[in-house]
Amino acid sequence: MSTTFELAAAKADAAAHPAEVPADGIRARFRVSYPGFELDVDLKLPGHGVTALFGHSGSGKTTILRCVAGLERAAEAHLEINGEIWQDSAAGVFLPTHRRALGYVFQEASLFPHLSVRRNLEYGLKRVDAATRRVSWERVLELLGIGHLLERLPGRLSGGERQRVGIARALLTSPRLLLLDEPLAALDLKRKNEILPYLERLHDELDIPVLLVSHSPDEVARLADHVVLLDQGRVAAQGALQETLARLDLPTAFSEDAGVVIESLVAEHDDHYHLTRLEFPGGAVLVARRPEAPGQRLRLRVHARDVSLALNQIEDTSITNVLPATVREVVEADTPAHVLVRLDAEGTPLIARITRRSCDQLEIHPGKRMWAQIKAVALLG
Numbered sequence: 001m002s003t004t005f006e007l008a009a010a011k012a013d014a015a016a017h018p019a020e021v022p023a024d025g026i027r028a029r030f031r032v033s034y035p036g037f038e039l040d041v042d043l044k045l046p047g048h049g050v051t052a053l054f055g056h057s058g059s060g061k062t063t064i065l066r067c068v069a070g071l072e073r074a075a076e077a078h079l080e081i082n083g084e085i086w087q088d089s090a091a092g093v094f095l096p097t098h099r100r101a102l103g104y105v106f107q108e109a110s111l112f113p114h115l116s117v118r119r120n121l122e123y124g125l126k127r128v129d130a131a132t133r134r135v136s137w138e139r140v141l142e143l144l145g146i147g148h149l150l151e152r153l154p155g156r157l158s159g160g161e162r163q164r165v166g167i168a169r170a171l172l173t174s175p176r177l178l179l180l181d182e183p184l185a186a187l188d189l190k191r192k193n194e195i196l197p198y199l200e201r202l203h204d205e206l207d208i209p210v211l212l213v214s215h216s217p218d219e220v221a222r223l224a225d226h227v228v229l230l231d232q233g234r235v236a237a238q239g240a241l242q243e244t245l246a247r248l249d250l251p252t253a254f255s256e257d258a259g260v261v262i263e264s265l266v267a268e269h270d271d272h273y274h275l276t277r278l279e280f281p282g283g284a285v286l287v288a289r290r291p292e293a294p295g296q297r298l299r300l301r302v303h304a305r306d307v308s309l310a311l312n313q314i315e316d317t318s319i320t321n322v323l324p325a326t327v328r329e330v331v332e333a334d335t336p337a338h339v340l341v342r343l344d345a346e347g348t349p350l351i352a353r354i355t356r357r358s359c360d361q362l363e364i365h366p367g368k369r370m371w372a373q374i375k376a377v378a379l380l381g
Contacts, residue, residue, distance in 0.1 A: 024048070024082045026177070026209065030067045031076035039063050039074075039233040045226060047082045050203050050210040052220040052241075054252075055230035061213040064230075065179050068211065069104050070097040081177055082209075102177045103170025107185045109162040111154040117165050118150040124169035134174040135206070143205060144168045144198050160191035164198055171206070178202075178210045184219060199223055217257040221245070221301045222380040246349035248342050254334040259303035260349050261380070266292045282346030285321040285377055299380040304340060306376040307352035311362060313371050321374040325350060327366050330359065343372055350374075 024047035032039040039060045045051045053061040066072035068079060070086070073094065079087040086095045103124075111120050125137065141147040144164045154162055163183055170178060183199075184192045196219075203210070203223060214220050220227060220241070227244050229236040229252060237250050245252065246260050264278040269289060276290040278298055285300070292298060313322060325343040333340050339359045343350040350372050354364075364370070 026051075026082070026211075027078065027080040028064070028068060029076075029078045030064065030074040032063060032067065032072065032074045037233060039067075041230075041233070041235050043228060043235065043238065045209075045211075045228070045238070047209050048207065049225035050212055050223050051226040051228060052212045052214055052224035053228050053230060054214060054217075054220050054224075055236075057215065058232075059230040060233040061215075061230055062181055063233075065104075065181050065211060065213055068177070069102060069179060070095060070100055084176075100177075101173075101175050102179060103167075103173050103175035104179045105163070105166050105170050105181065105183050107182050109154070109166030111162060111165060111169075113154050115153075116150065117146065117152050117154070117157070120154070120165060121150075121169050121172055124172035127173045132174065135171050135208075137172065140168045140171050143171075143201050158191060158194075159187045160194040163187070163195055167198075167202070171202075171208075175208060178208050180210060180212045182213050182215070184214075184216070196222060217252070217255075218301075218380075221259075221261045222299065242349065246342060246351060248329055248331045248340050248351070254340070256305070257303070258340065258351055258353065259301055259306075260351055262300040262302065262348055264298050264300055266290060266294050266296045266298060268294055280348055282325075282344075282348035283323040285374060287377055287379060290379070301378040301380055302350060302374055303376070303378070304351040304353035306374060307343075307350055308373045308375065309341065309352050309354060309358070309362065309364065310371045310373060314373075317373070319373045319375055321377065323348075323350070323372045323374070325370055325372045327364055327368045327370060329366060330364060343370070345372060 026045040026047055028043040030039055030041055041064060053064055055061055063072060067074050067077065075089065077087045077089045085093055086100055087093060144167060146164050146168055149157065149161060157165065184195060200223065212223060224241050227241050228238040229250060231251065237244055237247065242261050252258060262280050264280040267277040267279040267284060269276050274289040275286045278285050278287060323345045325345040327341060328344050329342040331340050333353060337355055338353055339356050341352040341354060341364060343352060352372065
């Protein structure tokens with residue numbers, strides 16, 4: 001099926017063989033040993049967009065960020081940011097943190113409590129010479145929507161507002177790299193939903209690479225372009241978000257949150273039924289009426305638990321989103337009653353979580369043509 005949208009996604013690479021990265025990319029190799037834990041990673045990341053460091057607590061996410069920032073000095077390390085070497089243990093090179101052109105935002109914004117928002121921001125602005133500033137005061141205020149907060153003290157801000165100010169202060173240093181260490185972890189759901197649109201704007205409108213540490217699959221699905229899956233200090237996988245989430249050989253595939261992310265375009269609105277048609281390679285889905293104009297991008301998430309399979313296209317069903325697909329892989333799930341099925345919907349990957357009984361009854365195997373019935377679509381932003 002032809003569509004108005006063409007998805008450019010690099011195939012996810014195995015951890016042991018990370019893809020070659022262009023000159024404007026990020027190369028990070030660290031080895032750090034602690035009692036009971038060792039970090040040993042070799043990363044080749046894009047020099048643009050958002051790369052998420054994802055994994056369980058203790059997998060090494062924050063340690064990597066601290067090494068990148070120069071707060072942790074790895075005994076064996078090489079760090080190159082868009083062609084500039086910040087650390088090379090073999091050559092004896094180590095740039096201290098204050099000489100690294102980076103912004104770092106922690107779980108807590110760590111604003112100076114006795115200074116107004118304006119003066120907190122000026123602290124960041126003064127760290128960079130006016131001649132080398134790449135991000136303007138006016139642009140940051142507009143991107144993060146904090147112009148009306150300038151005269152307030154941090155104690156009079158909500159958690160989401162404090163984080164937005166903290167991100168603004170980091171951006172005003174005109175960093176070549178922005179580090180976000182679980183910036184939403186300390187916020188409740190309401191405050192998270194308040195700040196996520198601002199993070200999306202940064203992603204869309206600023207040409208600054210971002211390393212995002214998160215243990216939330218929803219945050220990663222919504223914000224990331226590239227993902228590094230960490231497990232016990234090692235890289236389990238790294239690659240483009242859409243392809244990596246669709247892999248069945250990774251621990252993430254077996255969790256309740258298993259699923260895929262799809263980049264789509266708003267195609268048209270059906271005002272009679274209050275629906276919007278979203279197109280992507282391989283097909284389209286209908287969702288509740290959206291405010292975006294035709295041509296705008298939207299990111300979708302489809303959980304494996306919300307995909308069922310049929311041998312034939314069923315007409316008399318309440319499920320409106322049905323796509324033709326080819327089975328690519330069938331593997332055991334995390335329970336003996338279920339299997340996971342990876343599908344190719346004419347270029348768009350899908351995962352279905354079904355019972356082993358259904359798999360046997362339908363004689364599902366690689367290469368078989370089927371119909372994927374999508375029971376629910378989560379809109380990300």
